Amino acid sequence: MFKRNLEIREVKGKIPFWVIAERLGVHENTLRNWMKSEMLEERKREVMGAIAQIKEEMKKKGEV
Template sequence: MFKKRNQMIEEAKGTIPYWVIAERLGVHENTIQNWMKREMSEERKDKVMRAINEIKKEIKRKGDM
C-alpha cells in the first residue's frame, strides 16, 4: 500500500534509536523522523549513513573492550 521510503537507512540503523542518530547530527529526534517520511536527497542520506556507521563503530569498539 505505502512505498517504504529510505529503506537503506532503515536497514542500516537496525536497533539504533533515532535520538542517537539525531544527537550525532545535531538535530532533534523529530527532525530525523520527519526526514524518514519522505525520500531524502542523496546528500542528506550520505550524512545520515555516515552518522549510523560512526555509531556502529563506537558500539563495536565498546563491545571489544
Template sequence: MFRKRNQNVVEAKGRIPYWIIAERLGVHENTIQNWMKQEMSRDREEQVLSVIAKIKEEIERKGDS
C-alpha cells in the first residue's frame, strides 16, 4: 500500500481546511494539496506547521471569549 506522506502535517491540521492554511501562506489551496502529494522539505513543513499552530491559537482564543 502507499506510505502516508506528511503525516505530521495531516495530524496537526485536523479539521482545518486547506484553503485557510493556503490563505495564511499566501498560496492557492491547490498548491497546498500538491505539496501534500510529496514529502515536504523540512523548511516548508515547518512553515506549514507554524501556520497551523497560529490558526489553532486563534480558534482557542475565540473559544475562550
C-alpha cells in the first residue's frame, strides 16, 4: 500500500485524526481525504503546527 504524508503520520503518533481535525477546524473526513494525496507544503505546515500544539498541551497535562 502506498503511504502518503509519511512525515505527518510519523509525527502524529497515536493522536487521533479527529483531534487534529478539531484543532484545524475541519471535519475528520476532510483531514483523512487530505491524507490520501501528498499535501502542499502550506497545508502540511498547518497540520504539523496543529500536531505540535496538541503535543505541547499533552506534555503540560502529563499525558505524554
